[in-house]
Amino acid sequence: MTGNKTDTFVAGDALRADLDIMAALGAKAEGVEIAALANTAQVPGLPEAIPVLLKRGTAPGIDGLDRLFEPYRQHPARKTGQAVAQTFEAFCTLTLRHQTEHSAIFANMDWRKPTLTTIVDYHELADGHANFGKHRIHYAFPLSEEWQKWVATDGEKMDQGAFAWFLEDRVAELSSPTDEEKLQYERDFATTIATPAQLVELSRGLQVNVESKVKASTTLQSGEGQIAWEETHNGADGKPLKVPGIFMLNIAPFFMGEKVRIPVRLRYRPSGGKVIWFYQIYRPDQFITQHVRDVLGETRRQTNLPTFEGTPEMAA
Numbered sequence: 001m002t003g004n005k006t007d008t009f010v011a012g013d014a015l016r017a018d019l020d021i022m023a024a025l026g027a028k029a030e031g032v033e034i035a036a037l038a039n040t041a042q043v044p045g046l047p048e049a050i051p052v053l054l055k056r057g058t059a060p061g062i063d064g065l066d067r068l069f070e071p072y073r074q075h076p077a078r079k080t081g082q083a084v085a086q087t088f089e090a091f092c093t094l095t096l097r098h099q100t101e102h103s104a105i106f107a108n109m110d111w112r113k114p115t116l117t118t119i120v121d122y123h124e125l126a127d128g129h130a131n132f133g134k135h136r137i138h139y140a141f142p143l144s145e146e147w148q149k150w151v152a153t154d155g156e157k158m159d160q161g162a163f164a165w166f167l168e169d170r171v172a173e174l175s176s177p178t179d180e181e182k183l184q185y186e187r188d189f190a191t192t193i194a195t196p197a198q199l200v201e202l203s204r205g206l207q208v209n210v211e212s213k214v215k216a217s218t219t220l221q222s223g224e225g226q227i228a229w230e231e232t233h234n235g236a237d238g239k240p241l242k243v244p245g246i247f248m249l250n251i252a253p254f255f256m257g258e259k260v261r262i263p264v265r266l267r268y269r270p271s272g273g274k275v276i277w278f279y280q281i282y283r284p285d286q287f288i289t290q291h292v293r294d295v296l297g298e299t300r301r302q303t304n305l306p307t308f309e310g311t312p313e314m315a316a
Contacts (some may be wrong), residue, residue, distance in 0.1 A: 079135040091139035111288035134315045141253040163277035164203035175250035187195045191245025
């Protein structure tokens with residue numbers, strides 16, 4: 001009797017042990033575990049291994065861990081986005097705050113809309129590794145309203161009244177030439193240079209009388225006639241009219257920026273007893289580009305970063 005009870009007890013213990021093992025195996029078969037997935041192909045730019053979630057059981061598979069951890073993230077994996085600076089000072093301050101040893105600054109030299117852009121996470125120089133290029137600081141040179149107005153009407157034909165109104169409205173941006181400018185531009189353009197007072201006087205009260213006469217008339221072999229006309233432009237007093245061919249602007253192309261001196265060609269055309277005026281800013285790209293280059297040099301000095309004239313690669 002005693003032997004039978006002992007045999008039964010041992011058999012029961014063995015059965016329970018087998019059940020525990022089976023339960024553990026079942027749990028493992030239906031469970032999950034974190035494992036390392038090796039980068040055996042040595043794909044450039046990827047780590048040697050990444051953690052993954054292995055799912056066992058009737059629906060085995062591999063899942064990334066990021067979707068499980070993302071809701072609990074305390075800060076981003078890397079800096080991304082573009083900060084927009086409204087002043088040059090803010091642009092330099094932000095660049096100094098975020099720059100790394102691989103950061104770079106690009107200047108778009110388009111004189112109509114110049115910009116500066118810092119690529120904080122630019123491609124590494126030491127080992128040549130590419131970087132994401134998705135963290136940027138951007139500064140668009142804010143064009144002043146005065147400069148935009150002059151550029152917008154550059155080459156636009158105006159009658160006497162419209163031209164007078166335009167100049168009176170912008171007389172603060174006109175400037176008398178310096179002795180050096182007078183000497184240089186009158187020599188280069190073979191014309192006289194106007195003071196602001198002369199320019200306004202011309203626009204307010206100028207009358208042009210046009211006398212035309214045939215200077216020469218010839219007949220070509222083709223039978224077509226060729227007539228050369230000689231025109232004399234006189235003022236209201238009948239005296240020959242001398243209109244200055246150039247004047248000076250003293251204007252800040254950028255909002256709250258320094259003023260630059262730019263020559264402007266003055267043009268007029270008699271038409272049906274009226275005078276049509278227009279002006280042409282002389283090489284505005286030259287003056288604006290030089291200003292942007294000066295600012296780019298100051299940026300290089302303040303940040304000690306490499307600078308390039310151009311636009312960076314588009315961030316993927």
